[in-house]
Amino acid sequence: MSATDIRTPNEQAVEPAFKPASPYFRYDLLQIPLLNAIVRHRAFQFSLLLVNLFFFALVIMTGLFGTPVGNHNLSIIFVWIVWWALLIIVLIPFAGRLWCTMCPIPAPGEWIQRRLSFIRRSNGTPFTKGKEWPSALRNIWIQNFAFLGVAMFSAIILTLPVATGVLLSLFIALAIVLSLVYKRRVFCRYVCPVGGFIGLYSMVAPIEVRVKNPETCQRHCGKQCIRGSEKGYGCPWMEYPGTLERNAYCGMCTECIKTCPVNNVALNIRPFGQDLLVPKRHLDEGYKGLIMLAAAVVYSAVMLGPWGWIKEAANMTTPSHYLMYAGSLITTALLLVPGLFLGFTWAAKLLSGVKDVSLKRLFTGYSYALVPMGLMGWIAFSFTFVFINGSYAISVISDPFGWGWDLFGTKHFLWTPVFSRWVPFVQIPSLLLGLVTSIILADKISREYFTDRWAAQKSLIPIALFLLGTTFAFLRLYMG
Amino acid sequence: MKKGTRWPVLLVISLILMVGLALVPVATASAGVKVTEVNVKASLFAWDPPVIKVHQGDKVVLNLTSVDIVHGIYVDGYEENFLITPGKTTRVEFVADKTGKFKFRCSFTCGNMHPFMIGEMVVEDNNNYMGAIGLSVVAAVGALGYVWTRKEESL
Numbered sequence: 001m002s003a004t005d006i007r008t009p010n011e012q013a014v015e016p017a018f019k020p021a022s023p024y025f026r027y028d029l030l031q032i033p034l035l036n037a038i039v040r041h042r043a044f045q046f047s048l049l050l051v052n053l054f055f056f057a058l059v060i061m062t063g064l065f066g067t068p069v070g071n072h073n074l075s076i077i078f079v080w081i082v083w084w085a086l087l088i089i090v091l092i093p094f095a096g097r098l099w100c101t102m103c104p105i106p107a108p109g110e111w112i113q114r115r116l117s118f119i120r121r122s123n124g125t126p127f128t129k130g131k132e133w134p135s136a137l138r139n140i141w142i143q144n145f146a147f148l149g150v151a152m153f154s155a156i157i158l159t160l161p162v163a164t165g166v167l168l169s170l171f172i173a174l175a176i177v178l179s180l181v182y183k184r185r186v187f188c189r190y191v192c193p194v195g196g197f198i199g200l201y202s203m204v205a206p207i208e209v210r211v212k213n214p215e216t217c218q219r220h221c222g223k224q225c226i227r228g229s230e231k232g233y234g235c236p237w238m239e240y241p242g243t244l245e246r247n248a249y250c251g252m253c254t255e256c257i258k259t260c261p262v263n264n265v266a267l268n269i270r271p272f273g274q275d276l277l278v279p280k281r282h283l284d285e286g287y288k289g290l291i292m293l294a295a296a297v298v299y300s301a302v303m304l305g306p307w308g309w310i311k312e313a314a315n316m317t318t319p320s321h322y323l324m325y326a327g328s329l330i331t332t333a334l335l336l337v338p339g340l341f342l343g344f345t346w347a348a349k350l351l352s353g354v355k356d357v358s359l360k361r362l363f364t365g366y367s368y369a370l371v372p373m374g375l376m377g378w379i380a381f382s383f384t385f386v387f388i389n390g391s392y393a394i395s396v397i398s399d400p401f402g403w404g405w406d407l408f409g410t411k412h413f414l415w416t417p418v419f420s421r422w423v424p425f426v427q428i429p430s431l432l433l434g435l436v437t438s439i440i441l442a443d444k445i446s447r448e449y450f451t452d453r454w455a456a457q458k459s460l461i462p463i464a465l466f467l468l469g470t471t472f473a474f475l476r477l478y479m480g
Numbered sequence: 481m482k483k484g485t486r487w488p489v490l491l492v493i494s495l496i497l498m499v500g501l502a503l504v505p506v507a508t509a510s511a512g513v514k515v516t517e518v519n520v521k522a523s524l525f526a527w528d529p530p531v532i533k534v535h536q537g538d539k540v541v542l543n544l545t546s547v548d549i550v551h552g553i554y555v556d557g558y559e560e561n562f563l564i565t566p567g568k569t570t571r572v573e574f575v576a577d578k579t580g581k582f583k584f585r586c587s588f589t590c591g592n593m594h595p596f597m598i599g600e601m602v603v604e605d606n607n608n609y610m611g612a613i614g615l616s617v618v619a620a621v622g623a624l625g626y627v628w629t630r631k632e633e634s635l
Contacts, residue, residue, distance in 0.1 A: 068592075069589055069592075070592055070594075070595070071589060071594065071595060072589070155593065155596075156592075159592035159593055159594075159595070159596075160592050302596075303596045304583070304596070304598060305598070306527065306530035306531050306583075306598055306599045306600045307526075307530060308523075308525060308526020308527065308528075308530060308597075309526070311525050311526065311593055311596055311597070312525070312526070315525070315592070315593050388556075388585070388595075389595055415587065417554065417556065420556035420557055420559070420583075421556060421557035421578070421582075423556070424580070424581070424608065424612075425608075428612050428615065431616070432615060432616060432619045435616060435619050435620060435623070436619050436620075436622070436623045439620060439623035439624060439627065440623055440626070440627055443627035443628075457627075457628050460624065460627070461624075464620055464623070464624055467620070468616060468617070468620045471616045471620075472613065472616065475609065475612050475613060475616065476609075478581075479580065479581050479606070479608055479609040479612055480581065480606070480609045
């Protein structure tokens with residue numbers, strides 16, 4: 001197995017592990033013998049990747065060579081309805097980064113990287129560069145901008161199969177290039193536009209890969225979890241499991257479970273949202289929460305709203321209209337919504353009467369309270385696709401390219417919206433759940449910053465109003 | 481007021497607020513049944529008018545025309561599904577017996593943005609919307625009441 005040079009454990013383990021005052025319930029799923037055997041087996045992740053790589057190749061092929069009619073092409077239906085709904089409604093909220101365990105995009109690059117690191121040129125140097133990712137870019141700002149970059153073209157990407165095919169091909173090519181130049185999964189950790197929000201929202205999930213006893217890690221010198229051993233690779237996500245406290249950057253690849261010689265790594269189930277209580281707050285992550293919330297509202301208006309002129313602009317029919325649309329999207333996500341939230345945070349600071357907490361710190365902290373609201377907003381948005389357009393999947397599975405095949409006899413299955421009357425009634429509880437959990441989370445965050453309970457309570461009011469306003473915006477779009 | 485008594489008080493206030501908000505539209509509801517006839521033009525990827533407002537119990541008549549290619553119309557909740565062919569007027573009639581906002585969408589593949597060719601029919605009084613607004617206010621106030629009145633605890 002690879003034992004490439006990485007940062008020393010001390011470099012990563014500078015911060016002591018956060019210890020919640022009320023330790024939460026955990027159950028190690030690896031106590032189940034069958035699951036333990038499956039997860040520890042080398043073929044576990046590889047099998048998942050291989051299956052998904054097949055589908056991924058099929059998606060790219062159908063995108064590039066299939067019918068240009070989106071709702072009769074597997075690439076559009078299976079990526080933007082089936083996969084998307086599965087990801088946002090099931091995988092992220094319940095299984096965190098489980099998608100990253102099986103995502104085929106970085107797989108070819110990673111395989112090439114691992115094989116080529118053993119092969120040397122005639123002068124003795126390896127084929128892969130093995131460079132360190134620049135320290136200035138060790139955050140998710142690139143992912144924030146990459147997401148917005150994709151979002152600017154979302155109307156095209158979501159509806160034109162060739163655009164989806166090209167985009168996914170570009171992702172895989174970029175992942176390969178980055179794997180050849182840099183160490184490990186730089187693409188997943190710092191670049192992938194999807195990985196950014198999966199990481200943020202995975203902190204809600206009731207599942208985690210964590211060490212059982214951090215002190216065991218401190219005493220144990222081998223650090224096979226980051227260096228690799230004959231049983232597995234060092235953490236491809238450049239995390240040190242000994243101090244891992246949040247799901248945000250754990251790709252659940254299970255390598256550390258395999259490599260730990262003292263069996264100190266667990267795959268726990270736990271209560272929802274525990275990672276959001278870890279007082280590690282970063283502006284790039286907070287901004288991601290704001291961008292995602294803004295994007296959910298904008299997408300709801302553009303794609304599900306009645307305004308044809310916005311759809312025309314998003315569809316790039318007229319270049320000048322498109323530029324206005326793209327500019328508005330970027331402005332809304334990067335300036336308008338964050339600016340509005342900054343205003344509410346300023347009001348929160350003002351109401352608290354506390355002066356020794358900086359506005360930036362409060363803005364960053366409170367922005368994590370938007371995570372449940374944002375996730376539930378996206379779930380509410382996605383229910384529409386599932387109920388209204390999910391039936392397209394039945395016909396395209398028989399005719400993935402739209403070439404007239406009828407592989408399973410379902411080609412002629414007609415578009416059949418289901419429960420169209422009840423979609424809003426599924427969206428309402430989703431939004432309310434997001435609202436309530438966000439307010440409760442905001443309260444807990446407020447106590448990180450204000451020792452005085454009354455100050456914390458007062459500061460909560462503007463944040464609750466912002467969240468309520470966001471809920472109103474969603475409700476107006478879906479029901480008003 | 482003792483800490484322990486705040487929570488029920490807030491709950492009662494919230495419930496009153498919710499019921500009040502839900503009842504507002506009922507109090508202003510107009511009586512009588514009428515025919516609401518609307519001429520609707522379909523084009524890539526828009527409806528004109530994009531929003532149709534009717535009242536519960538109204539007989540809705542939609543005169544549908546297409547200005548470019550063949551479209552279709554499907555009304556959520558009413559499950560009405562018809563083709564709209566250029567040069568012809570498709571007349572659709574139904575009684576708006578359910579209140580709320582109902583999307584109507586193109587049901588015949590017309591181009592890449594076809595799935596998003598959506599219009600809205602609002603059957604007033606839209607109590608569902610007002611109820612949802614009321615519920616969200618209750619939820620927010622309730623959540624605030626909960627976090628403010630619970631015992632001091634750590635993270």
